[in-house]
Amino acid sequence: MARYTASALVLGVHNWGDADKIVTLFTRERGLIRAAAFGARRPKSPLAAGLQMFNEIEAELTEGQRLDTVRTASLLHHPKxxxxxxxxxxxxxxxxxxxxxxxxxxxxxxxxxxxxxxxxxxxxxxxxxxxxxxxxxxxxxxxxxxxxxxxxxxxxxxxxxxxxxxxxxxxxxxxxxxxxxxxxxxxxxxxxxxxxxxxxxxxxxxxxxxxxxxxxxxxxxxxxxxxxxxxxxxxxxxxxxxx
Known part of the structure; x- marks a missing residue:
């Protein structure tokens, strides 16, 4: 499946399963996207810091049929x-x-x-x-x-x-x-x-x-x-x- 990079604002975060999240991202390049972030609720997950509401991030994602998947999420701005x-x-x-x-x-x-x-x-x-x-x-x-x-x-x-x-x-x-x-x-x-x-x-x-x-x-x-x-x-x- 194709990977892509996008600038994104985090507009929704929901817990999913034991350690995962479903996030809604509004991206500059592709508009509104729903994606799975596997393991994002684990304390040491590299996704944990970036995938908080209202953050602006640079994300790498993989396209999926129903949900895309967040691979990386680099924090660009955190609104205090x-x-x-x-x-x-x-x-x-x-x-x-x-x-x-x-x-x-x-x-x-x-x-x-x-x-x-x-x-x-x-x-x-x-x-x-x-x-x-x-x-x-x-x-x-x-x-x-x-x-x-x-x-x-x-x-x-x-x-x-x-x-x-x-x-x-x-x-x-x-x-x-x-x-x-x-x-x-x-x-x-x-x-x-x-x-x-x-x-x-x-x-x-x-x-x-x-x-x-x-x-x-x-x-x-x-x-x-x-x-x-x-x-x-x-x-x-x-x-x-x-x-």
């Missing part, structure tokens, strides 16, 4: 706060779960790999809740499941002032095309979302957020994810339990 701070870890897990849920396996997405690297770096210095919110909205734009936020999803008109919003209708709606299930969509929320989509993750980029906009944007995102999946994400359940 994501491994030690419970809030950062929880919101980082939410971002990782979004990628696992909505991106297809083995489809290269170098732009998302770059974005995730910037997002994980931002968790080290910024408010974890705000970082996760901005990352989630930007990631959903890459999935093909994005909603319309600036224009009416029905007529295409550029929105001005307050409007309405419906996941089932495809997003924002003008007053003339308001759906029965639509909820209010204030202009200030639309402007806040526009800033989220334009956020470029530079170290000195501003991310000032009002409480009202934060809560409204979270509610909109969570409602959409629930509508898509039919069940809440495990990471969001845990974050809710944290209070």
């Amino acid at each position: 706060k994501l491994s030690e701070d419970l809030a950062a870890m929880s919101y980082g897990s939410f971002v990782a779960e979004l990628v696992r849920e909505f991106l297809p396996e083995k489809q290269p997405e170098p732009a998302i790999y770059t974005l995730l690297g910037k997002v994980f770096a931002a968790f080290e210095t910024r408010n974890a809740r705000i970082v996760a919110l901005m990352a989630a909205y930007q990631l959903m734009e890459h999935t093909g499941l994005q909603l319309s936020y600036e224009r009416c999803a029905h007529c295409g008109k550029l929105l001005e002032g307050d409007a309405f919003f419906s996941e089932q209708a495809g997003g924002a709606l003008c007053a003339e095309d308001r759906a029965a299930d639509a909820v209010p969509y204030p202009a200030q929320l639309r402007e806040f979302l526009a800033r989220i989509f334009a956020y470029d993750w530079r170290p000195n980029a501003s991310s000032t957020v009002t409480r009202d906009n934060l809560l409204a944007a979270e509610q909109m995102l969570i409602g959409y994810l629930l509508w898509l999946l039919g069940h809440p994400l495990k990471s969001l359940v845990f974050i809710h339990q944290l209070g």
